[in-house]
Amino acid sequence: EVQLVQSGGGLVQPGGSLRLSCAASKFTFRTYSINWVRQAPGKGLEWISDISPSTSTPSGSIINYADSVKGRFTISRDTAKNSVFLQMNSLRAEDTAVYYCATDRAWLEENYFDYWGQGTPVTVSP
Amino acid sequence: QSALTQPRSVSGSPGLSVTISCTGTSTNVGAYNYVSWYQHHPGKAPQLILYDVASRPSGVPDRFSGSKSGNTASLTISGLQAEDEADYYCCSYAGSHRVFGGGTKVTVL
Numbered sequence: 001e002v003q004l005v006q007s008g009g010g011l012v013q014p015g016g017s018l019r020l021s022c023a024a025s026k027f028t029f030r031t032y033s034i035n036w037v038r039q040a041p042g043k044g045l046e047w048i049s050d051i052s053p054s055t056s057t058p059s060g061s062i063i064n065y066a067d068s069v070k071g072r073f074t075i076s077r078d079t080a081k082n083s084v085f086l087q088m089n090s091l092r093a094e095d096t097a098v099y100y101c102a103t104d105r106a107w108l109e110e111n112y113f114d115y116w117g118q119g120t121p122v123t124v125s126p
Numbered sequence: 127q128s129a130l131t132q133p134r135s136v137s138g139s140p141g142l143s144v145t146i147s148c149t150g151t152s153t154n155v156g157a158y159n160y161v162s163w164y165q166h167h168p169g170k171a172p173q174l175i176l177y178d179v180a181s182r183p184s185g186v187p188d189r190f191s192g193s194k195s196g197n198t199a200s201l202t203i204s205g206l207q208a209e210d211e212a213d214y215y216c217c218s219y220a221g222s223h224r225v226f227g228g229g230t231k232v233t234v235l
Contacts, residue, residue, distance in 0.1 A: 044227065047224040
């Protein structure tokens with residue numbers, strides 16, 4: 001069974017940093033893009049970032065960010081560890097949410113999130 | 127990067143049908159046939175139920191169907207069952223990013 005296991009959430013003060021991890025098992029991680037999607041309390045889902053496989057283009061991974069996190073969050077991947085990371089800096093109260101990682105293969109025009117992690121809560125509060 | 131527009135809630139009796147609309151713009155829903163739908167039970171991870179507007183992943187009942195016209199996509203759940211009660215989100219590819227709808231709560235009466 002395909003699994004995405006998340007870790008790294010928690011409570012952090014405004015302006016602080018947190019690093020989320022998403023580790024994959026039992027599938028060919030290196031052919032998938034990994035996305036981060038969050039859900040703030042009482043709100044809907046929000047896509048925030050993705051990273052394509054390092055082999056998806058001659059120049060390596062393609063990375064995208066939503067405007068709401070651009071310049072503050074950084075996504076990266078370690079193919080050897082089958083993991084993707086989301087470094088979150090300059091955190092704000094409005095970043096409080098459950099964060100999910102999810103796979104797609106948009107670089108192969110498979111533009112849908114087929115596997116999801118279990119979600120990890122992030123709370124930004126004094 | 128504005129959210130797609132969905133009704134906040136819909137409801138229906140068991141065995142009947144409900145349809146959820148998802149309205150975007152010519153830069154997302156109207157531009158690509160890459161609309162997907164997700165069922166989300168609170169406390170669990172979202173689950174893909176439709177992709178590429180109307181395709182169903184393996185294991186998803188054919189009670190779930192999708193369509194698109196212009197900038198609006200739709201999800202229809204036929205033969206409503208109690209376990210269909212959940213939040214439903216549409217999502218569209220939009221070039222360098224993705225955009226979700228605000229979510230629709232489906233209540234089975």
